[in-house]
Amino acid sequence: MVxxxxxxxxxxxxCGTTTTRVFLLDLVDDQYRLVAQGAAPTTIxxxxxxxxxxxxxxxxxxxxxxxxxxxxxxxxxxxxxxxDGTGVDAFVASVSAGAPLRLLLAGLIxxxxxxxxxxAVSQANALVEGSVLLSDSRRPEAHxxxxxxxxxxxxxxxxxxxxxxxxxxxxLADIITLAxxxxxxxxxxxxxxxxxxxxxxxxxxxxxxxxxxxxxxNARPSLDxxxxxxxxxxxxxxxxDFKVARVPGFGRLSAWSPVTVLPxxxxxxxxxxxxAESLGLNVVGVSxxxxxxxxxxxxxxxxxxxxxxxxxxxxxxxxxLRDAAPERVSRWVLAEDTTPTDVVDAAxxxxxxxxxxxxxxxxxETEQAIGREALRLTAERTRSLWPGGSxxxxxxxxxxxxxxVMSGKFLTSQPTxxxxxxxxxxxxxxxxxCTLVMDSTGVAETLGVVAAVQPLAAAQVLEHDGLVxxxxxxxxxxxxxxxxVAMRAKLTYPDKEVLDLExxxxxxxxxxxxxxxxxxxxxxxxxxxxxxxxxxxxGAVAEVEGGILGLVIDARGRPLQVPExxxxxxxxxxxxxxxxxx
Amino acid sequence: MRTFSTVTRxxxxxxxxxxxxLPRRGEVLVNMGDRVDAVDIIGTYRRPGRLVVxxxxxxxxxxxxxxxxxxxxxxxxxxxxxxxLASQPRLRGLFPRVLRSPARGQIVAITDSQIxxxxxxxxxxxxAHIRGRIISVMPERGVAIETVASLIQGVxxxxxxxxxxxxxxxxxxxxxxxxxxxxxxxLGAIVVGGAGVTKEALEQAEKMQARGLIIGGLSSSLMxxxxxxxxxxxxxxxxxxxxxxxxxxxxxxxxxxxxxxLDPGDLNPWRPRxxxxxxxxxxxxxxxxxxxxxxxxxxxxxxxxVRGPHKGVTGSIVRFPxxxxxxxxxxxxxxxxxxxxxxxxxxxxxxxxxxVR
Numbered sequence: 047m048v049x050x051x052x053x054x055x056x057x058x059x060x061c062g063t064t065t066t067r068v069f070l071l072d073l074v075d076d077q078y079r080l081v082a083q084g085a086a087p088t089t090i091x092x093x094x095x096x097x098x099x100x101x102x103x104x105x106x107x108x109x110x111x112x113x114x115x116x117x118x119x120x121x122x123x124x125x126x127x128x129x130d131g132t133g134v135d136a137f138v139a140s141v142s143a144g145a146p147l148r149l150l151l152a153g154l155i156x157x158x159x160x161x162x163x164x165x166a167v168s169q170a171n172a173l174v175e176g177s178v179l180l181s182d183s184r185r186p187e188a189h190x191x192x193x194x195x196x197x198x199x200x201x202x203x204x205x206x207x208x209x210x211x212x213x214x215x216x217x218l219a220d221i222i223t224l225a226x227x228x229x230x231x232x233x234x235x236x237x238x239x240x241x242x243x244x245x246x247x248x249x250x251x252x253x254x255x256x257x258x259x260x261x262x263x264n265a266r267p268s269l270d271x272x273x274x275x276x277x278x279x280x281x282x283x284x285x286x287d288f289k290v291a292r293v294p295g296f297g298r299l300s301a302w303s304p305v306t307v308l309p310x311x312x313x314x315x316x317x318x319x320x321x322a323e324s325l326g327l328n329v330v331g332v333s334x335x336x337x338x339x340x341x342x343x344x345x346x347x348x349x350x351x352x353x354x355x356x357x358x359x360x361x362x363x364x365x366x367l368r369d370a371a372p373e374r375v376s377r378w379v380l381a382e383d384t385t386p387t388d389v390v391d392a393a394x395x396x397x398x399x400x401x402x403x404x405x406x407x408x409x410x411e412t413e414q415a416i417g418r419e420a421l422r423l424t425a426e427r428t429r430s431l432w433p434g435g436s437x438x439x440x441x442x443x444x445x446x447x448x449x450x451v452m453s454g455k456f457l458t459s460q461p462t463x464x465x466x467x468x469x470x471x472x473x474x475x476x477x478x479x480c481t482l483v484m485d486s487t488g489v490a491e492t493l494g495v496v497a498a499v500q501p502l503a504a505a506q507v508l509e510h511d512g513l514v515x516x517x518x519x520x521x522x523x524x525x526x527x528x529x530x531v532a533m534r535a536k537l538t539y540p541d542k543e544v545l546d547l548e549x550x551x552x553x554x555x556x557x558x559x560x561x562x563x564x565x566x567x568x569x570x571x572x573x574x575x576x577x578x579x580x581x582x583x584x585g586a587v588a589e590v591e592g593g594i595l596g597l598v599i600d601a602r603g604r605p606l607q608v609p610e611x612x613x614x615x616x617x618x619x620x621x622x623x624x625x626x627x628x
Numbered sequence: 629m630r631t632f633s634t635v636t637r638x639x640x641x642x643x644x645x646x647x648x649x650l651p652r653r654g655e656v657l658v659n660m661g662d663r664v665d666a667v668d669i670i671g672t673y674r675r676p677g678r679l680v681v682x683x684x685x686x687x688x689x690x691x692x693x694x695x696x697x698x699x700x701x702x703x704x705x706x707x708x709x710x711x712x713l714a715s716q717p718r719l720r721g722l723f724p725r726v727l728r729s730p731a732r733g734q735i736v737a738i739t740d741s742q743i744x745x746x747x748x749x750x751x752x753x754x755x756a757h758i759r760g761r762i763i764s765v766m767p768e769r770g771v772a773i774e775t776v777a778s779l780i781q782g783v784x785x786x787x788x789x790x791x792x793x794x795x796x797x798x799x800x801x802x803x804x805x806x807x808x809x810x811x812x813x814x815l816g817a818i819v820v821g822g823a824g825v826t827k828e829a830l831e832q833a834e835k836m837q838a839r840g841l842i843i844g845g846l847s848s849s850l851m852x853x854x855x856x857x858x859x860x861x862x863x864x865x866x867x868x869x870x871x872x873x874x875x876x877x878x879x880x881x882x883x884x885x886x887x888x889x890l891d892p893g894d895l896n897p898w899r900p901r902x903x904x905x906x907x908x909x910x911x912x913x914x915x916x917x918x919x920x921x922x923x924x925x926x927x928x929x930x931x932x933x934v935r936g937p938h939k940g941v942t943g944s945i946v947r948f949p950x951x952x953x954x955x956x957x958x959x960x961x962x963x964x965x966x967x968x969x970x971x972x973x974x975x976x977x978x979x980x981x982x983x984v985r
Contacts, residue, residue, distance in 0.1 A: 087632045091900075093923065094632075103632060145898035186681040190744065194676075224681065224744050227703075227737035252740070337897075361897045372848075390848040391868030395935065397897070398783045398866055401634070402980045405936035405957050461958030 052135070053500045055127045057108075057116060058492040059101050059139040059299075060310060061088055063336040064360055064401045065455065066097070066143075068104035069489050070112065070134070071496065071503050078503035080489050080511035084108045087401055088143045089295075096295035097143065123302050136499045137302045140492055142310025142338065144293045146355035147172040147285045150198035150235070152222060154180050154205035154214045159241065162265040163204045166240075166274035168427045170281035171289070171311055171338065171355050172200075178221060180205075180214050186221055193225035198235045200284055202277070203249070206242030208267045215245040219252045226256050236284060240265040240277040260284070285309060305498040310335075315342040315351040316494030318451065321508065322349075328437065330447045332470060333454035333491065334417045336360030336400050339424040341474075345433045345445045352428025357420040359413050359456050360400030363393045370419035377608055378415035378472070380619055381407040389415065410461060414469045417456055421473025439580030440523060443604050446478040446578050451513065453485040463595055464626040467516065468554075471598075475606050477521050478578025479569075479588050482598070483513040515561060517593035523604040524575035524582060526551040532601040533571040537590075540564065549601045551575075552618070554625030557599065559592030566590075567597070575603070598626065631962075633925045634982045636932065637781045638875045640882075641909055644777055645763065646891075649770035650754055652676070660765050664756040666791040666887055666908075670771050677749035680731050685741035687727045688716045694740045706734050713743055757791045758889045759908040778883060778907040780876050784846070784867065785892025785903030787860030790818070792839030794888045794907070796881065797829075798822040801844060802871035807832045814838050818888050818905075820880050823871040827853060834858065840890035842880065842905060844940070845870030860892040862903045865940055873932055873940050874969055875984060883907045923983065931966060931981040938976055942984065943968035949975070 055072040066089075070082045084107030089100035102121050109116055115132040118124050124133030149172050153160040156179055167174055176196050178189045193201070201222055206215050226234045238260045239249055246261045253259050262276040290296065290309050300307050308316075318331035322344035331342040339354035339362075356365045367375055367390060375393065376386035392412040396402065404410040425444060432438050438445035452458060452470055460466040467482065485491070490512045497504035522533060532551035538544050540563060549555060551574070559565055567590045573583040590597055602622065609615040650656070654673025658664060684695055698714040701707055707729040716725040733747040760775030795817040797809040805821035807828040814836045821829070821843035830853055833841060844865045846854060854861040864876050872880075886907060893903035925931075925945065932942045936955075943966040953963035953975045961977040968974060 089632065093635070100632070186742075187679045190679055190681060194679075220739050220742055223739050224737045224742060227739075228679075228744070228746075364897070387847060387849050388868065391845075391866075394848055395866035395868060399634075399934045399980075399982075402935040403959065403961060403977050405955050405959070405977070405980070407957070409935060410957055459959075 053503070055134040055136075056496060056500060056503055057105065057123060057134045057137045058489070058496050059104070059137070060313075060488065060492045061097055061101065061139065061141045061143045062310065063143050063358075064088055066100035066104050067488055068101060068108060069487070069492060070108050071507055077510065078500070078506040080487060080507050082108045082111045083487060083489070084111070090143050090293050097141070097293050098295040098298050101139070101299065125302075136304060138305060138307075138492070138495045138499055139299055139303055140308045140310045140313035140495045141290050141293055141296070141299070142335065144289050146338070147281065147289055148196070148199045149174050150193060150196060150201045151177040152201055152203045152218050153177070153241070154218070156181065158269065159204035159206070159266040162272050162274055163202050163240065163277065165272070165431060166265060166277040166281060167202070169278050169351055169353060169431065171285045171309060171353055172281055173356050178218070180218050186224070189221045190225040190228070193222065194228050197229060197233045199288060200236040200238055200281075202238045202240065202281070204241045204265050206245060206264070207269060208242060208264055209244070210242055212242060212245040212248060215241055216248060219249045223252050223256055226253070236260060236288070238262065238277065238280050238284070240280075282309070282312070305495065308495045310491060311338065311340050311342075311351060311353050313494035314340055314453065314491045315349060316497060317490050317504070317508065318342040319344055319349050320494070320497060320504065321449070321451070322347075324505065325449065327448035328446065329449045329451065330444075331451040331453055331490070332421065332457065332474060334359055334420055334456045335362075335454055337362040339420040341424055341428050343428075343432065343445070343447070345437050345447070348433055350428065350431045352424050352431065354420055354424030354427065357423055359396070359416045359420065361397055362420065363397040363416045366416050366420045366423065367393055370423055375412075375415045375419050377615060378418055378619070379408065379411040380616055381411050384408055413456070414460070414465060417469050418473040421470065425474055436580070439576075439578070440477065440604070443475060443477050443523065447476060447480050449481050449483065450476060450519070451483050451485060451490065452516070453488070453490055455488060458484050458486055458488070462628060463516065464556075464623075464628050467595060467598065468623065468626050468628070471519075471521070471554075471600055472606065475521075475604055476519060477523050477604055479518065479520050479567075479586075479590070481591050482516045482519050482593070482595070484516050485512060486514045487511060515591060515593035517559060517595040517597055518567075518590035519598050519600065520567070520569065520577065521600045521604065522571055522575040522577045524571070526603045526607065527574060528552065530574065531572055532575050532603075533569055533577070535570070535599070536568040537597065538566040538568075547599075549599050551601055551603065552621075553601050554622050555599045555601070556595060556625070556627055557597040559590065559596040561593050563592035564589055565592070565597075575601070631925055631978055632923045633931075633978070635923050636982045636984050637779050637904075638879065638984050639779050640879055641776065641911065642779050643774065644779060644906070645772050645774045646758055646906070647770060647772050648754065648756060648758070649766075650768070653768045656765055656767060656769070656771060658762050658765070658771060660762055662762045663760070664762060664773065665759050666755065666757050666889060668756045669753045670756050670762075671754050672751050673754070674751055675749040677733060677747040679736075680733070680745040680747065682713065682727065682730065682743045682745065683741065684714050684727050684743050688714060688725050690716065690741075695738060695743070699738070701735055703735050703738050707745070708732050755791075757789050757891070758906055759887065775906070775908045776911060777909055778879050780864070780879060780905040782842075782862040782864045782893070782903040782905070784863040784895065785860060786851070786855045786895075787840075787857065787892045789889070789891045790840045790860050791887060791889045792816055792818040794818050794820065794880065794884050794886055796820045796884055801874065801877040804869070805829045805843065810836055810838070812836065818842065818890050820872075824869040825850065830854065830857060842872075842890065844872035860890050862890055862892055862905060866934070871940055873942050875932070875942050879907070880905075925964065925978055925981070925983065930984045931964070932984050933966070933976050933980055934982055935980050936976065938974050941966070941968050941974065943974075946973070953977075
């Protein structure tokens with residue numbers, strides 16, 4: 047319930063795993079603007095065990111900067127704003143601190159219903175820690191023992207097409223109920239059932255008094271139909287109720303806010319959806335955090351938010367190493383006298399000190415390598431959810447986005463802009479021609495929740511203070527053949543000055559195009575390259591926008607080929623780095 | 629504006645309380661006020677046994693599901709192999725269908741068609757591992773022990789909690805512990821290594837039946853090996869090669885030949901419990917208690933640098949520069965000026981220091 051007064055000033059908090067940021071939005075000349083921001087370490091762990099402490103610390107920084115008072119003597123946010131300028135009209139917050147939901151999948155056939163469940167989970171802040179499949183050859187004891195050992199927070203049970211037999215689900219429910227009887231009441235998981243609706247009452251009866259039962263529509267009503275929306279929604283509810291709401295100090299944080307405190311990924315995806323809707327574009331927001339990586343995409347009006355839960359550059363570094371394989375991480379690092387083991391050591395040390403900042407070439411390059419692989423893993427897992435069809439001409443590559451929003455402190459605070467952009471290009475491998483913007487202040491991640499109390503504030507801050515244009519990306523698809531020309535381009539500046547370019551394959555080039563400047567770009571790709579039409583060799587003319595970086599032509603081809611040979615790889619990576627201006 | 633930092637406890641003397649919990653419900657064998665030595669058993673529990681799922685409905689050939697009318701034993705009861713778990717009476721003089729227990733154990737769960745038995749398992753003893761006084765008893769669960777001790781927190785650990793006599797296998801904190809360094813004096817001891825350890829040294833320590841290893845750094849290539857050892861390994865600085873910081877090394881060297889406890893902690897990233905070395909003291913003086921810690925970074929704080937070119941250095945904060953400090957890598961960051969133990973002045977980002985108390 048939003049308070050019944052005009053909301054002019056807002057404090058918006060974004061509580062991440064390692065850092066809490068608070069933003070002050072206020073009216074300046076009748077426009078909502080980002081006035082100040084503060085940041086402090088997140089304080090959900092010992093000895094603080096209270097998320098509010100970090101939030102208060104960040105607000106105190108804003109008080110120092112603005113010489114205004116926002117907290118009363120009991121360190122509560124003063125609301126609404128008083129005539130003397132103390133307090134704010136609203137406080138809102140998003141929280142991504144804390145652990146993802148730990149899940150166990152239970153189903154009948156891995157390629158069908160379990161695959162659908164995995165697609166739903168890839169959009170939720172949840173980790174699959176194990177699965178119980180009736181089709182495998184393990185004895186019931188092994189399944190029961192697995193559940194007892196893992197103690198999942200929720201079991202997602204799927205299987206059975208509508209109107210089909212229920213015997214398999216009954217047997218699966220027997221295993222789950224047996225296992226839950228062996229767990230202490232406080233360790234018993236929630237049971238989300240997204241299988242054959244005809245089995246719903248039978249399973250509800252079996253688990254009654256033993257576990258909380260959450261029935262939703264069948265995620266796979268028939269072999270060729272998939273309906274994962276209701277399952278995803280239930281997983282989001284569980285994450286909010288069982289993880290976010292149980293962050294220490296959440297109750298007080300929630301009491302300050304007139305609207306629901308949102309998970310950080312939800313707030314961010316709402317910002318991206320808002321942006322896509324208002325601009326009428328296909329947009330992706332990319333954020334790599336300490337423990338999660340988010341790809342919030344809107345294509346042709348359809349929103350898909352891929353969450354790489356557990357994959358991040360801080361605490362999540364160890365999981366990235368494990369899931370990507372250490373050699374895939376170490377291949378990106380060129381720091382002198384460095385072995386692959388040194389890279390793994392550096393990554394694991396970063397995970398021990400997630401709030402720390404890399405200062406040596408090895409530390410910085412290792413973090414970037416982890417970031418690349420976290421993005422690659424998340425993109426790969428999200429790929430099957432992207433729209434396909436004309437917006438995604440290549441099934442193994444991302445769709446054609448018009449706008450990429452680079453967010454999160456990791457990508458936006460690299461030693462040089464080129465390093466952040468290169469990390470994004472290598473990890474995400476976007477295709478076609480698109481504009482690249484950067485959420486330089488980090489405010490975009492909170493604007494989704496700001497919109498719940500004052501949509502105009504979210505829109506105006508996003509327009510004026512949220513995003514900085516870096517330039518335009520041109521990323522053709524194709525295979526590199528040394529010695530040939532990847533494409534020819536003609537860039538016509540507003541003053542009619544013309545720049546003719548011959549782009550060599552396997553290169554990255556940055557062409558100057560200043561912020562605010564628009565130019566006409568004529569592209570004539572070779573027969574090995576496609577600039578996003580779905581046909582190789584077909585040219586186009588596009589109006590492109592300049593930015594801090596300019597026009598970036600990434601002619602390395604897609605999918606990106608990183609040489610296996612150490613010397614060759616070092617030479618190629620160095621050439622790419624020079625190309626973007628490392 | 630100062631900010632919070634992480635606190636690492638490296639203290640020569642403190643009054644501390646540590647819970648020693650049984651992994652499963654069991655029996656606590658000590659009483660409130662008892663004095664315990666590290667080797668004393670404070671309780672016992674039984675390991676989880678093997679599970680046996682019995683498909684009762686099929687054996688009894690029940691047409692309808694629901695076992696309650698046929699059960700001869702209930703959940704929680706202990707049964708011997710061959711005991712009747714359930715039976716179905718039959719008409720016309722036929723023998724009843726009987727379901728017998730396939731193993732000795734306890735009935736732990738019953739559904740409408742199945743019975744689960746957990747077979748009997750070994751009893752395991754839990755030792756105090758710290759010399760001190762029992763100040764709290766949680767029946768069936770465990771105890772809390774209070775002691776006056778030196779406390780050193782590490783950053784990574786693996787294995788089970790242990791105790792033993794402290795031995796130094798290196799003379800300086802930046803030495804690498806090699807096979808030759810692990811001699812017969814390490815027999816049954818908690819061994820202090822240096823900046824790293826070789827695989828051969830780990831194997832030699834296993835041969836010498838070491839009870840634990842404390843090192844500054846451990847290569848990621850040896851983490852699996854460390855996890856397979858029968859003793860715990862505690863890392864004080866980070867993964868890779870890192871000298872043990874001077875404050876830690878000094879405390880350890882002062883307590884050679886004394887009994888220490890080594891707890892490798894819990895590495896769960898979401899609910900971490902830091903690894904630690906506890907060295908009970910014989911002092912009668914009342915040392916400072918463990919108090920609620922102020923974690924705000926302030927002038928005069930003793931800190932250690934956790935990453936960057938000055939990694940591992942300890943010193944005191946003498947100034948917070950007004951403006952961000954530029955670092956060669958290309959970043960400008962809010963920083964602290966630190967006077968190191970050797971008297972040098974260095975700038976370090978506030979994100980890269982931890983308070984040492």
